[in-house]
Amino acid sequence: MSSSVWGNEKTKFFDELTPDQVLKSIEGLGHIVTGRLTPMASMENRVYEIEIENDKAAHISQTFLMAKFYRPGRWSQAQIQDEHDFLFDLLDQEIQVIAPIRYSHESIFETENGLYFAVFPKMGGRACDEWTDDLLEQMGRLLGRLHAIGRTRTASHRLRLDIKTFGEANLDLILKSTYLPLEFEKTYHSLAQNIFQASKDSFSQINYQRVHGDCHHGNILLNQGRPFLIDFDDMSQGPCVQDIWMTIPGRDQESVIQRELMLEAYQQMNEFDRRELKLIEPLRALRIIHFSAWISHRYEDSSFQRAFPSFGSHQYWEQEIAQLREQLRIIEDRSWSP
Structure with a gap:
């Protein structure tokens, strides 16, 4: 069990993470990207909506992926795996969550600079305005x-x-x-x-x-x-x-x-x-x-x-x-x- 709130390594900025590196990371998983990339609001990590070519898409959302790049030094690979395992366990029991996509049974990947990242499907939703x-x-x-x-x-x-x-x-x-x-x-x-x-x-x-x-x-x-x-x-x-x-x-x-x-x-x-x-x-x-x-x-x-x-x-x-x-x-x- 970890006892360190902020990780065991000094956290760094994401200055080395460029749009080209983001797209290259997704291409490395076998996708064909269109070059369209949109950064999403996220304070702790870096999250991007990425358009891909998908001839089998039944809905427009299936032509996009969400890539999450974890802040370096915050979570270890084992801690990220704990997050993913929880999501997989929930999904297996038919609880609606946005779980990462597995590629050859793996869900955590690294950029050339050693940043951990994961890829998620795009899923729609709206805010709960009022609790009925x-x-x-x-x-x-x-x-x-x-x-x-x-x-x-x-x-x-x-x-x-x-x-x-x-x-x-x-x-x-x-x-x-x-x-x-x-x-x-x-x-x-x-x-x-x-x-x-x-x-x-x-x-x-x-x-x-x-x-x-x-x-x-x-x-x-x-x-x-x-x-x-x-x-x-x-x-x-x-x-x-x-x-x-x-x-x-x-x-x-x-x-x-x-x-x-x-x-x-x-x-x-x-x-x-x-x-x-x-x-x-x-x-x-x-x-x-x-x-x-x-x-x-x-x-x-x-x-x-x-x-x-x-x-x-x-x-x-x-x-x-x-x-x-x-x-x-x-x-x-x-x-x-x-």
């Missing part, structure tokens, strides 16, 4: 099936979603960075440590298994009226509630009602340990810290500077400290119940 009761029930059953399959084997090289990996390691990275102003260091460190201490008991006796790990609204699409999940890049060994709370992240009464409706449908397909609900706020706090560590670790990349122009400012850290104070208050309130 029917969609919540469908989503609950989907996550129930996904977690039942996730439990069948371990992603032994993937990160463990716990305080040590997503809390302490990320805090250490932030404190060692140049982006947290000196006057905020003591407060930030103290708040984070108090959150870790207050959350420790909630993580005891919890089962860890393969989960999506990043099940936010942008990673849930609808196809023919049914929800499906995309982007398993951050899949981890974690508690099932990680995917539950990220699907319905709110704390208000409406969100609680929606979560319960989803869980009721979930339990038609899988058991759910309700003790995990106590992890929602600790996991939310870990995500806040993890997000700032992620930006800090990537901020030399100009794309991150454009996306997060206020990062490192006093205003940024004042807002984050206020968020963490609120998280600590909720976690320490033993009367809190999801």
Whole structure:
């Protein structure tokens, strides 16, 4: 099991990845490319839509491939294989996911410069604008099936979603960075440590298994009226509630009602340990810290500077400290119940 959030090697930029190299990589797998290539929005990796010649295409989408080039140094080949194996396991059980295409039984390839990449089919979908009761029930059953399959084997090289990996390691990275102003260091460190201490008991006796790990609204699409999940890049060994709370992240009464409706449908397909609900706020706090560590670790990349122009400012850290104070208050309130 990996304990390093950001990989064991120094990550690099993608400056060496040119359109010609992208097309050449796809040609190397036996495709004839037309030369049409479109970069897609992606912060962590590089993803391209590539047009190919396909005389057997029954639909226009079959004349395109999606190529994902993994950020160098972030994931090892074994960690990427864990992601692909999870997708293959889900697909084998007829769960709609976008799994990589195998070529001679392999799904991970390398460019001449040593960048790992994979090729995926193009699949359409639209954003879920509003959670109706029917969609919540469908989503609950989907996550129930996904977690039942996730439990069948371990992603032994993937990160463990716990305080040590997503809390302490990320805090250490932030404190060692140049982006947290000196006057905020003591407060930030103290708040984070108090959150870790207050959350420790909630993580005891919890089962860890393969989960999506990043099940936010942008990673849930609808196809023919049914929800499906995309982007398993951050899949981890974690508690099932990680995917539950990220699907319905709110704390208000409406969100609680929606979560319960989803869980009721979930339990038609899988058991759910309700003790995990106590992890929602600790996991939310870990995500806040993890997000700032992620930006800090990537901020030399100009794309991150454009996306997060206020990062490192006093205003940024004042807002984050206020968020963490609120998280600590909720976690320490033993009367809190999801």
